[in-house]
Amino acid sequence: MSEIDVPESHPRYQSLLTRHRIEAGVEKGITSKQGLIAEGRGEAFDYLLGERTIESADEAARAAAALLLLADRPVLSVNGNVAALVPGETVELAAAVDADVEVNLFNRTDERMTAIVGHLREHGAEEAGVEIKGLTADARIPGLEHERSKVDADGIGAADVVLVPLEDGDRAEALAEMGKSEIVIDLNPLSRSARAAAVPIVDNILRAVPNITQHAEALRGASREELEAIVADFDPEAALSAAEDAIRSGDLE
């Protein structure tokens, strides 16, 4: 990848790439002030986790892939940091599991919505046949204040399975109450978002999204029964405990 001037073998490659993408996101009007602070929180948790995908997070990514493949109407929700950090990876996942992408922002403005939709298109959404939703905003999530409740009726409004990476707690809980099966990517295993999820993935989004795609590709030939067994065998409580344990006991140095 020639996106940054550092070889992939560099020990800080991933964190340098993350920093580069987040700063480019600020320049493009995609990443907000809140998004920069959230990025820092994620960095600290990832540091404590050892900046690696732990085994329970890999199992969660596999369960997420199975859930997305089983879904009738899967949607991948994208906010400013997701768009800045993994635009191409999100489009690839959507193509792999035949999901729509829907842009949803905590601080929703027309400028940011347009910038993010444009950014996803630049990263191959149309070529991959992936539909980008979020601009219609003709449905509401019950129990949230007006701007935060907006979704597309035929997007998240009608979805049965939703991937909500880096989501805030209120919204993750409200979506779960609507009966959606939620897949959450969050580096804090005790966040309300992670605890609201059917499948919580405690991992850096830069590692988690391509990992779900890989699992989805490996599971493409699996039967419905096999996929259902993978989902049924996944234990979200155990995954969160394992992640907490890794954060508590990992080698910090």
Added chain:
Amino acid sequence: MSEIDVPESHPRYQSLLTRHRIEAGVEKGITSKQGLIAEGRGEAFDYLLGERTIESADEAARAAAALLLLADRPVLSVNGNVAALVPGETVELAAAVDADVEVNLFNRTDERMTAIVGHLREHGAEEAGVEIKGLTADARIPGLEHERSKVDADGIGAADVVLVPLEDGDRAEALAEMGKSEIVIDLNPLSRSARAAAVPIVDNILRAVPNITQHAEALRGASREELEAIVADFDPEAALSAAEDAIRSGDLE
């Protein structure tokens, strides 16, 4: 305090105040993008610490107060986040221990230097008789690249004790190698800055700076021998271990 529209008894008062000051810092050109990310990292560590001053951090703040009172030429180093988060508190500490304040930025530009000096003046530096240095930049710290090495010859250049809150590791190590006694405030007990310090304080800067001031006021009548005993009894390794233990074993919920 009427700075934000929330009572001090509110459980999230401190984090709301922090967020408010950091955002105001962005608007005034004081806080950088890097500063916002660093703020997020601090939030995550503070969350794991329980958002409280642990006993070992209080002992470190007392040792810091003693070290500052013993110093011939104490200097408080201020970067963008320090200026945004604790401008008045830093001026009060400088007045309490008769220290100068010196502005030092990782990304040094004339605009940011001027904005920060102005911000400290708005927070009572002149009324308190506190001198703000950093604009002369007529000395260098050996071993650092040009912009990062700039200090005032009669400020940090000549200081025997330096408080460097939220400092980056390279600079903290270079200052220690110059033989300065360093007091570092850092929420990550395993950061290079914390490990380079004679007195590392693992605490939120909003709690730590006023706490050092309180200890300095309580120690104002103490003899040189008493102050030296407080410094000698302080064990930086033990303080860092206690902080790491608190982060690992604290109740995260």
